[in-house]
Amino acid sequence: MIxxxxxxxxxxxxxxxxxxAAKVAEFAAALGERDNPHYAGADAVAPPTxxxxxxxxxxxxxxxxxxxxxxxxxxxxxxxxxxxxRPLRVGDAVTASLTIEKxxxxxxxAFITVVVGLDADGERVCDATSTLLHTWPDAPGEDA
Amino acid sequence: MTTLEVGTELPSITxxxxxxxxxxxxxxxxxxxxxxxxxxxxHEVGLPTVIAxxxxxxxxxxxxxxxAVGDPARVLSYYVxxxxxxxxxxxxxxxxxxxxxxxxxxADGVATIALQALFGDTRVLGAATAEVRL
Numbered sequence: 001m002i003x004x005x006x007x008x009x010x011x012x013x014x015x016x017x018x019x020x021a022a023k024v025a026e027f028a029a030a031l032g033e034r035d036n037p038h039y040a041g042a043d044a045v046a047p048p049t050x051x052x053x054x055x056x057x058x059x060x061x062x063x064x065x066x067x068x069x070x071x072x073x074x075x076x077x078x079x080x081x082x083x084x085x086r087p088l089r090v091g092d093a094v095t096a097s098l099t100i101e102k103x104x105x106x107x108x109x110a111f112i113t114v115v116v117g118l119d120a121d122g123e124r125v126c127d128a129t130s131t132l133l134h135t136w137p138d139a140p141g142e143d144a
Numbered sequence: 145m146t147t148l149e150v151g152t153e154l155p156s157i158t159x160x161x162x163x164x165x166x167x168x169x170x171x172x173x174x175x176x177x178x179x180x181x182x183x184x185x186x187h188e189v190g191l192p193t194v195i196a197x198x199x200x201x202x203x204x205x206x207x208x209x210x211x212a213v214g215d216p217a218r219v220l221s222y223y224v225x226x227x228x229x230x231x232x233x234x235x236x237x238x239x240x241x242x243x244x245x246x247x248x249x250x251a252d253g254v255a256t257i258a259l260q261a262l263f264g265d266t267r268v269l270g271a272a273t274a275e276v277r278l
Binding site: 023026027029030031032033036038039045047048049052053056057072076077078079080081082083084086087 | 159165168169171172173174175177198199200202203204206207210211214215216217219220221222223224225226
């Protein structure tokens with residue numbers, strides 16, 4: 001099961017994801033954007049929080065790590081931070097790699113902080129930091 | 145374009161999240177967690193009804209900032225705590241959320257903006273803060 005000993009564990013980057021004009025337009029529309037010209041056309045940038053499409057894809061490697069005994073369906077997203085060096089742009093080939101940054105147990109639950117670094121063509125463009133609250137079923141020693 | 149000075153209140157946005165909004169965001173974001181579209185699955189985890197994606201609320205709140213500054217490339221950082229979910233019943237009107245922002249600090253070419261998201265009287269985002277390049 002995940003513990004403090006896993007702080008610092010990293011996973012290989014996700015396969016490159018190429019940002020498309022169609023996906024940027026779709027994401028902007030889903031946020032209720034109507035006419036922001038920055039999100040339209042072949043040289044569009046993505047809405048800033050589009051980074052979550054890439055960062056959440058990188059979570060999978062951690063949830064698939066059998067040693068940690070984590071399940072996405074038992075996880076609540078409690079906070080989110082993004083730090084951008086530049087926006088994601090149409091045509092960027094983006095990889096995302098996750099590192100476990102913090103772990104704090106609380107009874108049968110744990111707060112797990114993960115940092116996902118997004119790289120476009122080898123250049124760091126965004127760090128996405130998420131705190132996840134995970135709860136195990138029927139965990140022994142529940143006293144919190 | 146809004147001038148960013150300490151105390152500047154950015155134009156607020158009031159929008160409605162319907163089940164259609166949630167389905168559209170699920171597809172766009174690839175977050176297909178069923179608690180955002182299935183009443184049955186939401187009940188299974190103890191929720192009274194379907195809830196909006198926290199990231200939909202976070203992303204919509206940032207429109208207050210990007211509408212004010214124009215170029216989204218000026219956004220340097222953004223943080224939120226997901227304090228309360230936005231429940232979304234299967235109605236035509238959906239759930240109305242109001243987003244607003246106030247400049248709290250200007251220093252070293254960076255403006256800090258505190259954002260609020262209100263569903264009725266409930267604050268659904270906590271400590272929501274964006275930093276933008278001036």
